[in-house]
Structure formats: C-alpha cells, structure tokens
Amino acid sequence: MEIVRIFDDHLFSFKHNDCENEFSKLFDFWSDIEQLEEFFEANKYDLQKPFWNYLSVEDAIYRTIQESGKLEDSLRNLSKQTIDKLKGLDSLFRPLNDLQTNVVELNKSKAKQNWLRMYALKIENNAYLITGGAIKLTRTMQERKHTQLELNKINSCHDYLLRKGIIDRKGIVEAFEL
Amino acid sequence: MKTTAIDRLKAIAGDESIKWTEKADWRKSNRKWLDKSARIAIKILRALRAQQKSQKDLAAIIRVTPQYVNKIVKGQENLSLETICKIETALGIELISIPGFQTEIVLQELPDTEPTFKFNRTELKLIGSRKYLYESTISYVNEEEEHYKKTG
Numbered sequence: 001m002e003i004v005r006i007f008d009d010h011l012f013s014f015k016h017n018d019c020e021n022e023f024s025k026l027f028d029f030w031s032d033i034e035q036l037e038e039f040f041e042a043n044k045y046d047l048q049k050p051f052w053n054y055l056s057v058e059d060a061i062y063r064t065i066q067e068s069g070k071l072e073d074s075l076r077n078l079s080k081q082t083i084d085k086l087k088g089l090d091s092l093f094r095p096l097n098d099l100q101t102n103v104v105e106l107n108k109s110k111a112k113q114n115w116l117r118m119y120a121l122k123i124e125n126n127a128y129l130i131t132g133g134a135i136k137l138t139r140t141m142q143e144r145k146h147t148q149l150e151l152n153k154i155n156s157c158h159d160y161l162l163r164k165g166i167i168d169r170k171g172i173v174e175a176f177e178l
Numbered sequence: 179m180k181t182t183a184i185d186r187l188k189a190i191a192g193d194e195s196i197k198w199t200e201k202a203d204w205r206k207s208n209r210k211w212l213d214k215s216a217r218i219a220i221k222i223l224r225a226l227r228a229q230q231k232s233q234k235d236l237a238a239i240i241r242v243t244p245q246y247v248n249k250i251v252k253g254q255e256n257l258s259l260e261t262i263c264k265i266e267t268a269l270g271i272e273l274i275s276i277p278g279f280q281t282e283i284v285l286q287e288l289p290d291t292e293p294t295f296k297f298n299r300t301e302l303k304l305i306g307s308r309k310y311l312y313e314s315t316i317s318y319v320n321e322e323e324e325h326y327k328k329t330g
Contacts, residue, residue, distance in 0.1 A: 005191045024194070027202070031212075032252050033219035034251045062220065065213070065216050076202045166187055
C-alpha cells in the first residue's frame, strides 16, 4: 500500500500493489462500458425501484459515463486553480456518517441524485486522501458487498495512517464521501 | 518543529498528478466521439448478452482479433464505418443511423374529383355534308372539352 499525490497539496490517493491508484481506477471504471455493463447487469434489481425510476441497464451505463465526465471535469478545473483560491474540495466532499443517516433527506433535496461515490479521509481543510469509491445504488453501504468492501477499505486505510505515524489518535481524520 | 499530518503525508507521497491530468484532458477533448463509441459499445454488449454470444464469437464472425472486439466494447475505439456495418450484420442490429435528408417536398393538393388523367382524341366526323375534325380532350377535372375544327 502506498500514497500518491493527485494534485497539489490537496488531493491524494491510496494505491494498492502496482495497480493504478484508487482515484484513477474509479474514472477508468466509470468510463469502461464492458465493466459497467457487467456491474449493472449484476445489480439490475437495485435499479428496478421507484427511486431510480426503474432505469434500464443501458440507461444506467450511459448515465454513469455522463456523470463521471462531469465529476472529472469539475475536479480537473479545481486542480487548475491557484492554491489560495482552491476551496472547492471542501464543498464537494460531505461527511460520510451525515450522508448515511440523512440519505433520504439529501436524496429528496436533489433533483438528479447521482450514484457515483468517492470515499476519502480528510487530512485537513481542503486536503483529502482517496481510499476508493463505488456506484452506490442502496441507501446504506452495508447493504451490498461492493460498498461494504469500501467501508472496510476506509477503515484499513485509516489504520495504515495511524501505523505510519501520519496521524495520531488525537488528530484523527474523518471519513468523507463525494 | 512539529510537523502536521499533511506535511508527513507529502513526505511519503509519490507523484501521479501528470498521469491523471493527461488522462482527464484526453477524455475531455475526445468526449464527443467517445460518447458515440460508448453508446455503440452498450448496444453491442447488450446484443451479445441477449444472443448468448461471446466477444470471441463476434471476433470470429467479423474476422478480427478478440482483443480488438474487447477494445470496441470498452467504448474507447474510434470505429470505422466498415467495422460498424460488419457488426450490424453479424448481430442483426442497427448501431448507427443517418438522419434523413432535409429536402422539403411540397405536394400539390389535388381537387377531390377522381380522374387525374388527360388525353386527346381526334377523329374525323361528318356533320351534314361537311367533314369536321373532331378533337376531344379529357382533363383531370373530368370536363370534356370539345371543339370542332373545320377541316374542309
């Protein structure tokens, strides 16, 4: 396990083995039609709910690549800003627990609810360390294997930071999601 | 001097910023055709699933390598029209369609009367002791126009 810088002193990512880092892996996954088709085919019953408007697998794939493009563009725009102007990351990430407990309310307040999630540990203001991400189709992360796995990753990444002495128990980092 | 968490993080972090920014910029500048490529890939994958065919099967039918088909179904391939047509034939589906030409056709409204034909009939007729050339025209309004020309 290692840590890599994505841009400036603001966005970092975990990287496992010799693979792509977690951040890049997400954008690769969200633009890979073959992988998305397999994912939505395996999770198509989650789409067959009023909340997702009984979306077809085809529409779900297309929606994912569109949302992923928008998200990547907004992060890329943030990365071009000068350090003192860069305050946008704090507005993009939300505390993980708040989101989970208030998920219904949040969903209602958003006309177009997005299912793309990036999980990160907040190191300090406007500085985040990406642990992974997912396509979250259920209300809680515990309901599906792939989102439960992301929860486990957040915990193991947190432990790694403690072991390496990057954080201590006093200055404990919080888990956030985008 | 006491270091902060971000300082300690920076000290051990490798730099992969260029890798992502290059990819992100490439995806953005090629988004228009990538979007079309993605939609084609979706249709191919769904057809393969419905017809219980593998990517290898498709590769064999259109005579390309399975690796090339895999590139297509990932939605990252700038496909040629020839390849698109081969896949359309192989799977019996339509992948792209060209909008119809924008020529405006103005149809002249015809009257309700049925006949739309017109023909001429010419014959010689004897009226009394004189010969007349009888010309008859039936037009689309079904009115028979007749007139006689004196022939002699």
